[in-house]
Every structure is written in structure tokens, then in C-alpha cells.
Amino acid sequence: MPEEHSQTIMAIDELQAIIQRCQILEEADFKGEDFNLFQVAGQKCLEDGYAAQLLEVIQNEKNKVIIKNMGWNLISPLVRCIFMYKQEDDKRESCLRILDQLAQLCNPKELFLGLLEQIEQSSGEQVCQTVMLLLQPLQTVLLKLQNKKAYSVGLSLAMIMNQLTPLPVPYTKQQIQEDKLGLCQCCNAVVDFAKPFVNEVVKNMEKSSEYNDMELKEELIKFCMKSLKYPLLTAQLEQLEGIEEHPFRHFATEIINILWNIRELIPLVFVPNKGKSPPWENPEFADIERKNSTDSLACLSYLVFVQHFGIECFPMVFSPSYLLLCNMTHIEVLLKRTEESVLSKGLDLFESCLLRMEDNSLLHPYLEFRVFINVPQDLVKIMTLCPMENMRKKSLNILQLFIDKFDTEGKYTLFRCLLKTSNHAGVEGYIIKNIKDQIHIALTKEYDNVWFTGHHLIPLLDLVLSLPEGAETDLLQNSDRIMASLNLLRYLVIKDCESDNQTGVWTTLGKIKQNFLKPLRVGLNMSKAHYEAEIKNKKENRKEAHSSNPVCSVTVSGEKMPAMTTGMQLQVLHSALFTFDLIESVLARVEELIEGKTKAVMEENS
Incomplete structure (x- = not known):
């Protein structure tokens, strides 16, 4: 007889011997040594490919009590062997059936801890595979638990x-289709795993509101909040062409459905913006849950108001301005992030509310x-600092939308x-150009606009028609800004005759x-x-060293430019001179107009 075969027979014999000895014992008489021997023998059977024989032992009705107490010890070697036998269908199938049997027969409390331990120990590429493998037996075990079921469900979901x-x-579309690590598939499997517990809460809510039901409900809300933050x-x-059922859109739909079914969707979407905790938070919720909830609630608003998940559940009684108020805190949270995927959600949510x-x-x-002051300031930061051009352009468009929505006093204040x-x-x-547009509307429309004419406009003109550092300002x-002010x-x-002086510009001309x-x-x-001296200097230096093309640096507007050839530096300097000429031509025209109008008025008075 081959040595390997005899060793395996020995392992099965050892297992049978342990089982025969334990069959005559009461549950209370099982010793730690029995558990260890059972685990070692069972593991040996699995590793040597004799899962079918082990399955027979487990299915034997006489061994029911032994498997109930000791079977959970097999979870760790069983998971290892399922992954080991990926290419061997028969052995893998036997292992999967053993796992199913253990879920049916084992002590739920012991098996629950064994399953969670395997999920906790998984890492890297095996995380999603392990979770998806163990979700079904874990669900079976949790449905059997009576005491602390809510706690155990919450612990399972949190661990996963x-x-x-x-x-x-x-x-990207390609990454979603490939789903290399199995995350898309796994997320949707986790939602299916949670459904029986959601149904339990829904049924209990229809009957009464017992304390245990509230506990399970809170655990499900925590799971939804975590899912909103990640992934x-x-x-x-967004809908992707070529992907019939977008896995993350499906996952988002399921999360929204859970919140709706347990009657928390509307309270969470309309959490008061007064710095209060969400209504579902009790004092026992950890501080970290409160901090994480800001991202989650922002994502929830994006799903509802931009992607329209669950929008049909909402009564159409809220004014657009109230919806904007409810969402401004969420918009601020999203706009303060730097990831393109999150930032774009903030811009889309803001645009959706404004439209x-x-x-x-x-x-x-x-x-x-x-928050109504903070958010436009965040837009300005994106417009000026974000490395993505599409984001900068979109921020500018949304800032204009925001300006357009305010009444005249609001525009003035902003x-x-x-x-x-x-x-x-x-x-x-850009803001000065907007001011000019508002003044034009005020001067050409029939109705009175007190904010962009008369004494209210003068403080605004003082801000606009000045140089931050006088003659020393970096032009x-x-x-x-200077060109917009001159225009x-x-x-x-x-537009404003001195005799009318609707804007007050002639009153403050001396100050201007x-x-x-x-x-x-x-x-x-x-x-x-x-700059003319700099150009002359560069040209003279180039003549002295015309045989070489030296590379050196130049400082423009207080910033050191990258290393450039003399020719490149001259281009920069000439460009600066062109800007000064442009400013000077508009300045000259403004001075000419003022002088002409002042002279005409003096002649009329004389």
C-alpha cells in the first residue's frame, strides 16, 4: 500500500476513533483534548484531498452532537482548502458542502466567531473571495441567533x-468591467446578505417598536452610512455605455431601498443644518460615527438629488431655496475634498440645486x-488651484449660477x-465685470435698484476703484483686476451723466x-x-555673448521663472510691456472722457 494512502487512511481512522469515543460521551464531558484531536484529524483529511470522506462523517446522523460542538474548528482549514482546490471541482464541491453542513449543524455562537475570524484574517486579493464564500453560512448562523442578534449582525457588517x-x-469603465479584486460583486453580495435582517426590522416596525428592533435598525443604518462613505x-x-447593470448604481439603489424600508431615508436627507446630530444617533454612538456621517450624508444627498435614486419617495412640497439650504453643508463637505471623484459630486450637487x-x-x-459664504469661497479655490481644467471651468460656471440666483441685495453682499x-x-x-453688468441693469431698467445706484454703490466703487498697494502695486x-476696474x-x-449722477461716480471722482x-x-x-531697462540690458548682454546662448533665470511678478534662454526672457519682458501699453491706452481713454465731460459741464455753468 502506498505510504501517502496509508497516512490518509490513518487520518480518517484517527477521526473515526475520536468520533466513536465522543459518541458515548455527554456534551458536558467533551474535553479540550478532544477538540484539538478532532481539528488535527479533520484538517489532515481536508489537506490530503479526502473531503468527500469527511463530508460523510459530518452527514452521519449519529455524529450530530459532536459536529455541533466541534465542527467550527474545521472552518480555518476548510477555507484554506476551498482556495487550494480552485482547479479541482470535485474536491472543492465537497468542501463547499461541508461548509454548508457546518452552518446547519454547528453551535451558532461558536461558528459565528469562527467565520468572523476568517473574514478578519483575510487580506489583499483574498478579501472579497473570502467574504463572498462565507456570507451565506454567516447569514444562516445569524438567523439562528436569538440573544444579541442585533449586536452580532452589526459586528458582522462592520467587520466586512x-x-x-x-x-x-x-x-473607469474598464476597471468596473474587470472588477479585478471582486469589489463590485462583493458589495452587492453584502446587501443581499443584509436583506433578511432588513425584512425583520420592517416586520417588527409594523407590529411594535421594541428595544431590540431599534438596536437592529441602528446597526443597519450604520452599515448604510459606511456604504455611503465607501465605496x-x-x-x-454615472450611467456607462456598454454596462447594462452598473454594479455601483445597483448597490446605491439597494442602500437607498434599505433606508426607505426602515423609514430613515427622509429624516437622513433632511437632517437639520444647525450642527445637531442626526435623529438616529443615540448617545452611545461613537464620536467617529458622527464624524464619518458628514461624508455619508453628503453622498446620500448626491444620490438623491443628482442621480435621483429614491427621488420618487419624496413629497414635492419643498421649495428650491429650502432644498439648497438643506444641501449647502453637504456641498461644502464635498468641495473641501481634493479627489476628482468626490469633488465632481460636490459640483454636480451644487449645480443641480441651483438649476x-x-x-x-x-x-x-x-x-x-x-455656509452660503464658505461655499463660494471654496469654488474660488477650485477655480484658481485645482489642476483639472474641466473642474476649474465648471466651478466658474457654477459661481455665476450662484450669483444669478440671488436678489440684488444678495448679489451686492456677495x-x-x-x-x-x-x-x-x-x-x-470677474466679480468687477459682474458689478458692471448689475449697474447696467440698474441704469437701463425702469424699476428702482438701490443697491447698484446711489449711496449703496459708493462703498462698492471704493473697493473696486483702488490699487491694493498704491503705486507700488504689482501691475x-x-x-x-485693473483692466476690469478701468472698463x-x-x-x-x-453712461452716467454728471447732471444725473445716478451711480455717485461724479461725487467721488476726487477720491477715484x-x-x-x-x-x-x-x-x-x-x-x-x-521693463524697458531690463530689455535693453538683456540685449546688450546677448551682444557680448552672441557666440553662446546662455541659460539663466528672470523674476516676473515676484516669482522666479524657470530657466530660460535670453531670447525666451526677452519674449516674456515684451509681453509684460504689451500688457502695460494695453492698461495705459484704456487709462488714457478714461482720463480723456473725464476731462471732456468735466470741461463740458464747466462751460455750461459759465
């Missing part, structure tokens, strides 16, 4: 999600909510705030000259002289 969270979320917060959730509103319908008192806080000449130039760096002033001088026009003229002369 903690194991999945380190895995990268597939984002849904970073997942790509529901009519222009000029958002009342200025909303700006008393701090402009003042952004001019003081943006610290970016391009953004300031190149601030050219966008606004030119418009005011042309002192704070803006004169220092700008001095600054231009200084800057042009400096």
Missing part, C-alpha cells in the same frame, strides 16, 4: 466593511448662514465678500483720482521704465 475599505474602488463616495455613478431655482429668487438673508476674500486678480476681475500680477469706470463716465488713477499712472511709468 472594514476589510473592504482598504481596497481601491474601480473608477459610494468615491465610486463613479431648480429661478434667477433673482434667492433672498439675501440666506447669506447670514455662514460681491463685497468675494472682493475682500478671493485674493486672486482673475477672480476679482502685471493685478492686470485682470467699469469708463462705462460709468460714458487720488486712490486709483494717479497711483496707476505713476505705477505704469515706473513699471514700463523698469
Whole structure:
């Protein structure tokens, strides 16, 4: 007889011997030594490929009590062998049947801990495979548990999600289709795993509201909140051509359905924006749950208001401005993130809320909510700092949408705030252009607009028609703002006659000259002289060393430029001079218009 065969027969014999000895014992008389011998012999049978024989032993009715008490010890070697026998269908099938039998026969409490231990010990590529393998037996065991069922369900779901969270979320169409680590498939399997417990909560809610039911409900809410943060917060959730059922869209639908079925969807979407905890949180919830809930609630709002998951459940009684108010905190949370997948959700949610509103319908008192000031400032940061051009452009478009929705006092307040806080000449130039547009509307429409004419406009003009550092201001760096200010002033001088003085520009002309026009003229002369000298210097240096093409650096607008040849530096310097010439030509035209109008008025008076 071959040695290997005899060893296996020995292992089976050992197992049978242990079982025969234990068959005559009462449950209470089983010793630790019996458990160890059973585990070693059972493991040997599995590893040597004799899972079919082990299955027979487990299925034997006489061994029911022994398997109930000792079977859970086989979970660890069983999981290893299932992965080991991937290519051997018969052996793998026997192992899977053993797993099913253990779920039916073993002590639920012992088997529950054994299954969780295997999930906890899984890592890397085996995480999803292990979770999907053990979900069914784990569900079977949990449904048998009576005491602490809610706690055990919560522990299982938390353990599973903690194991999945380190895995990268597939984002591109190709990654989602490949599902290399099995995350897409696994997430949807976990939702199916949770369904019997959801149904239990729903049935109990229909009957009464016992304490245990509330516990299980809270565990399910925690699971949904974790799922919203991972994987849904970073997942790509747009419809993808060629993917009939997008796995993450399916998962999102299921999570929304759970929240709806346990009557928590509407309370969570409309959590008060007053810094209070969500209504489902009791004092026992850990601080980390509260912190994590901000991301989860933001993702939930995105799913409902942008992707329209569960939107049919909502009564259509909320005003667009109230929906915006409810979502502004969520928008702020999303816009403060730097990941493209999360940032784009914030922009989409903000845009979706704004598009529901009519222009000029958002009342200025909303700006008393701090978040209504914070969010446009976040947009400015994205517009100026985000490395992705599409995000920068979208942020600018959404900022304009936001401006358009406010009433005139709201626009006025917002402009003042952004001019003081943006610290970016391009953004300031954009806001000044908006101010000019509002003044134009005020001067051409029949109804009174007190915010962009008369004494209210003067403080705004003081902000716009000034140089931050007088004649020492870096004109190149601030050219966008300066050009916008000059164009606004030119418009005011042309459009608003001195006799009407609707905008107050003629009243404050002395201050404008002192704070803006004169220092700008001095600054231009200084800057042009400096740059012309630099050009002359570079040309002379190039003549001296015409045989070589030296590489050196130049400083423009206080920033050191990358190493450039002299020719490249000259191009930069000439470009700066062109900008100064452009500013000077508009300045000259404004001065000419002011002088012409002032002269005409003096002649009329004389």
C-alpha cells in the first residue's frame, strides 16, 4: 500500500476513533483534548484531498452532537482548502458542502466567531473571495441567533466593511468591467446578505417598536452610512455605455431601498443644518460615527438629488431655496475634498440645486448662514488651484449660477465678500465685470435698484476703484483686476451723466483720482521704465555673448521663472510691456472722457 494512502487512511481512522469515543460521551464531558484531536484529524483529511470522506462523517446522523460542538474548528482549514482546490471541482464541491453542513449543524455562537475570524484574517486579493464564500453560512448562523442578534449582525457588517475599505474602488469603465479584486460583486453580495435582517426590522416596525428592533435598525443604518462613505463616495455613478447593470448604481439603489424600508431615508436627507446630530444617533454612538456621517450624508444627498435614486419617495412640497439650504453643508463637505471623484459630486450637487431655482429668487438673508459664504469661497479655490481644467471651468460656471440666483441685495453682499476674500486678480476681475453688468441693469431698467445706484454703490466703487498697494502695486500680477476696474469706470463716465449722477461716480471722482488713477499712472511709468531697462540690458548682454546662448533665470511678478534662454526672457519682458501699453491706452481713454465731460459741464455753468 502506498505510504501517502496509508497516512490518509490513518487520518480518517484517527477521526473515526475520536468520533466513536465522543459518541458515548455527554456534551458536558467533551474535553479540550478532544477538540484539538478532532481539528488535527479533520484538517489532515481536508489537506490530503479526502473531503468527500469527511463530508460523510459530518452527514452521519449519529455524529450530530459532536459536529455541533466541534465542527467550527474545521472552518480555518476548510477555507484554506476551498482556495487550494480552485482547479479541482470535485474536491472543492465537497468542501463547499461541508461548509454548508457546518452552518446547519454547528453551535451558532461558536461558528459565528469562527467565520468572523476568517473574514478578519483575510487580506489583499483574498478579501472579497473570502467574504463572498462565507456570507451565506454567516447569514444562516445569524438567523439562528436569538440573544444579541442585533449586536452580532452589526459586528458582522462592520467587520466586512472594514476589510473592504482598504481596497481601491474601480473608477473607469474598464476597471468596473474587470472588477479585478471582486469589489463590485462583493458589495452587492453584502446587501443581499443584509436583506433578511432588513425584512425583520420592517416586520417588527409594523407590529411594535421594541428595544431590540431599534438596536437592529441602528446597526443597519450604520452599515448604510459606511456604504455611503465607501465605496459610494468615491465610486463613479454615472450611467456607462456598454454596462447594462452598473454594479455601483445597483448597490446605491439597494442602500437607498434599505433606508426607505426602515423609514430613515427622509429624516437622513433632511437632517437639520444647525450642527445637531442626526435623529438616529443615540448617545452611545461613537464620536467617529458622527464624524464619518458628514461624508455619508453628503453622498446620500448626491444620490438623491443628482442621480435621483429614491427621488420618487419624496413629497414635492419643498421649495428650491429650502432644498439648497438643506444641501449647502453637504456641498461644502464635498468641495473641501481634493479627489476628482468626490469633488465632481460636490459640483454636480451644487449645480443641480441651483438649476431648480429661478434667477433673482434667492433672498439675501440666506447669506447670514455662514455656509452660503464658505461655499463660494471654496469654488474660488477650485477655480484658481485645482489642476483639472474641466473642474476649474465648471466651478466658474457654477459661481455665476450662484450669483444669478440671488436678489440684488444678495448679489451686492456677495460681491463685497468675494472682493475682500478671493485674493486672486482673475477672480476679482470677474466679480468687477459682474458689478458692471448689475449697474447696467440698474441704469437701463425702469424699476428702482438701490443697491447698484446711489449711496449703496459708493462703498462698492471704493473697493473696486483702488490699487491694493498704491503705486507700488504689482501691475502685471493685478492686470485682470485693473483692466476690469478701468472698463467699469469708463462705462460709468460714458453712461452716467454728471447732471444725473445716478451711480455717485461724479461725487467721488476726487477720491477715484487720488486712490486709483494717479497711483496707476505713476505705477505704469515706473513699471514700463523698469521693463524697458531690463530689455535693453538683456540685449546688450546677448551682444557680448552672441557666440553662446546662455541659460539663466528672470523674476516676473515676484516669482522666479524657470530657466530660460535670453531670447525666451526677452519674449516674456515684451509681453509684460504689451500688457502695460494695453492698461495705459484704456487709462488714457478714461482720463480723456473725464476731462471732456468735466470741461463740458464747466462751460455750461459759465
